[in-house]
Amino acid sequence: DGGITQSPKYLFRKEGQNVTLSCEQNLNHDAMYWYRQDPGQGLRLIYYSQIVNDFQKGDIAEGYSVSREKKESFPLTVTSAQKNPTAFYLCASSILDRAETQYFGPGTRLLVL
């Protein structure tokens, strides 16, 4: 079955700790995206990548970092610089230049202890 997997489903972060959210796809999509969803705020773009070893900042990149070493994988690190990380994080992938093909993973809920 083709799709996107995100892990873990729930993640707890302590103050000052960096945490990494995993996103893997086997759809052979070139483009991958990370969104953050807060209640009443819709989806906001954190980072996106159109090709391996290249990525661009979205609208709210501060306090986050990403890497794209493999086409299938686009992990997101929430650093200690992100002061309000509690949110629902969604990863997506798409065929390059075909936004309507954007397919979402099941999400990771990050909570701060």
Added chain:
Amino acid sequence: EDKVVQSPLSLVVHEGDTVTLNCSYEVTNFRSLLWYKQEKKAPTFLFMLTSSGIEKKSGRLSSILDKKELSSILNITATQTGDSAIYLCAVEAGGNEKLTFGTGTRLTIIP
């Protein structure tokens, strides 16, 4: 800066009612407008509207794009409890390779 606004933020109706959800946008080089349904986790794609495809219909759901008014509506007729979800509108602008999402409308259908 690209902007997408949805209204209302939330809506509660009885089963069988018809609802209309709104989405307006301000973007440079509009390319397409997309509607998604989000029930618990991942948003699922409903429709894509472009300059060459301004009206789409699937069962009880339909959507229209008004390029003059820079807006779109999503209609759901004969609503069912399974229609309860957050409905997201997103706009793709040419050259950006990314979507800008609205805040979403939370729709609740009461049996």
